[in-house]
Amino acid sequence: MDLATIGGLVAGIFFILSSILMKGQISSFTDAASVMITIGGAFAATLISYPLSDFIKSIKAASLVFKSKQLNEGDIIKKIIELSNIARKEGLLALEEAAESIDDEFMKKGILLIVDGTDPELVRNILETELVFIEGRHKNVQSFWEKVGEFGPAWGMIGTLIGLIAMLKTMNDPSTIGGNMSVALITTLYGSLLANFIALPFANKMKVISESEILLKEVSIEGLLSIQAGENPRVIEEKLKAFLAPSLRNEISKNQDGEEGEING
Structure with a gap:
């Protein structure tokens, strides 16, 4: 979580x-009526804006904001260095067996393309094309929640207008004014909460998650192509560390030095 x-x-x-x-x-x-007007209206308007399949997928995607990231750039680089050492010692064909233990389908696909002897430029084109479509799907989900955030306050205002109309219709009965005014104001509150506490924060969190995932895949592409080119593992490590913040670069270097020390010891 x-x-x-x-x-x-x-x-x-x-x-x-x-x-x-x-x-x-x-x-x-x-107020139940305010919930129906604001929450129901906002999602109804969003449903009109998107195909049903995209609507359902985007609702399900809300669970992503509750999941912690399993891998980071450092983990990916370590895995690529491990694969480069295997390729250097046993050849590219040995990577096929190593790919079986990798859960990342994107990286696994790249490894299998390399093992099959696919041209490096074609490998890059295939992986970058898949990356573009992954990013597009992510942006579609983000825009869904941004749209909910846009519709929330608007439907809160619609609820406010409904409450004011009801209030004006019964101005001759003072006992109903307070209740109708309350509904009018509560719908505005609900619309603002839906937008600024749920929808827009969810959209932004998904954007952060997406950017992190895209970066991981870009690191994978560069690493796999470097392995295919037969570059030295140390050179590959230095190249990929350019994707990282300085603190992570130092951490990887310390881990690598520690592992080498254990092997030499």
């Missing part, structure tokens, strides 16, 4: 509920 997402949601709910309790009762801020 991603602790940042969980922590943010828990903290947000805590602060919202605490502020409500300081000003009154929670029941004063709950």
